[in-house]
Amino acid sequence: MDRMDTAGIVGGGVVAAPPQDWERRIAERSERLYRARVVRRLLILWVLPGNALLAALSAVALALWAYPLIAAVACALLIASIATSGKLLYGQHFKVRSVESELRALEFAQREQLLEELESGDPLVAHKRYRAQLPEIIDRYRVEARHDRLKDNLLQSVVIGGSIIAATTTAMSVAVADVRWFSAVLCLVVALSAAFAGYAQYRERSAVLRQTADGLEREYESVELRAGRYRRFDSERDAYAEFADAVEALRAERAARLRSTVLDTTGL
Incomplete structure (x- = not known):
């Protein structure tokens, strides 16, 4: 630095x-x-x-x-x-x-x-402190979403690329017997990658985190501009109280959707 x-x-x-x-x-x-x-x-x-x-x-x-x-x-x-x-x-x-x-x-x-x-014991100040800390939470969700999307892309690349190479080597194995073992190993890698991608649900997790981050950013901007749901509030105190409730609801919804993704995958 x-x-x-x-x-x-x-x-x-x-x-x-x-x-x-x-x-x-x-x-x-x-x-x-x-x-x-x-x-x-x-x-x-x-x-x-x-x-x-x-x-x-x-x-x-x-x-x-x-x-x-x-x-x-x-x-x-x-x-x-x-x-x-x-x-x-x-x-x-x-x-x-x-x-x-x-x-x-x-x-x-x-x-x-x-x-x-903003230092004081006023609830309004606590809500403003919460808003000031929100960009860090948004950034963390987006980083996690990017990581999950990258993992899904890598697995899909292995599945697609491996399938193409496996099909080619399988066709070649008719004339070249030594290629058969490589084709069999590659087919196993493709199958394992496809199974893990379906189990981990990285794409779904990434979508949930990205949508939550977008929703939090919208609330972060709207409460300051008195836009959207905050347009009806004349009092700054009431607007920030509604903001805190909306943010907590979005974060709770994110946790519930991620749990639902895991349960759907495991069948529990």
């Missing part, structure tokens, strides 16, 4: 900073985090489906030992690809974590400054 970002946190307190400055610094870190995550996703695609495809091609080349040069080149490319992609992904993972830490520190400092201005 650079000096400018840490200068606002002194002795456990927060030195006042213009709201525009907080927003600018947070927006810059958010953009850096977005780009770092995009690079990490591309590297994950290289590490998993990409290297799996290279492994399949290497296995086919080894089975066709009549072409030893092709087999040697394929194996060398596979080893180089695994080593390079693994190293790059490892470094990118820590880069993403570093930017995430910087962003959380900025958001925490911004919230602390806001909460210090």
Whole structure:
């Protein structure tokens, strides 16, 4: 974190900073985090489906030992690809974590400054503190949704790509007997991936978390603008009381839907 970002946190307190400055610094870190995550996703695609495809091609080349040069080149490319992609992904993972830490520190400092201005025993202040903490909850739900969606995409990629390769190797096994064992193993991997994807329900979990995050963000903006359900309130105290009830209802609904997903999967 650079000096400018840490200068606002002194002795456990927060030195006042213009709201525009907080927003600018947070927006810059958010953009850096977005780009770092995009690079990490591309590297994950290289590490998993990409290297799996290279492994399949290497296995086919080894089975066709009549072409030893092709087999040697394929194996060398596979080893180089695994080593390079693994190293790059490892470094990118820590880069993403570093930017995430910087962003959380900025958001925490911004919230602390806001909460210090709202310090009292009034229920209205408690509701405003709750609203100030809501962006962190929204971000956590969206991160969990992205992770679940990524897991589902990876499993589906294994199922689709593995099915295509398995069909090809099965057809080749009619002429090349050595390919049969590879085809059988690949079919087993595809079946296990499909079964786990159906059991884990990552896509459904991701949809629930994303919808809850969108709903919470809508409430976060609406109560401040007196839009939607808050338009009928003349009192700020009543509007924020309704806001707290709406947020708790959305979070309870999320927990219930996730439990329902698990129960439907297990049949309990």
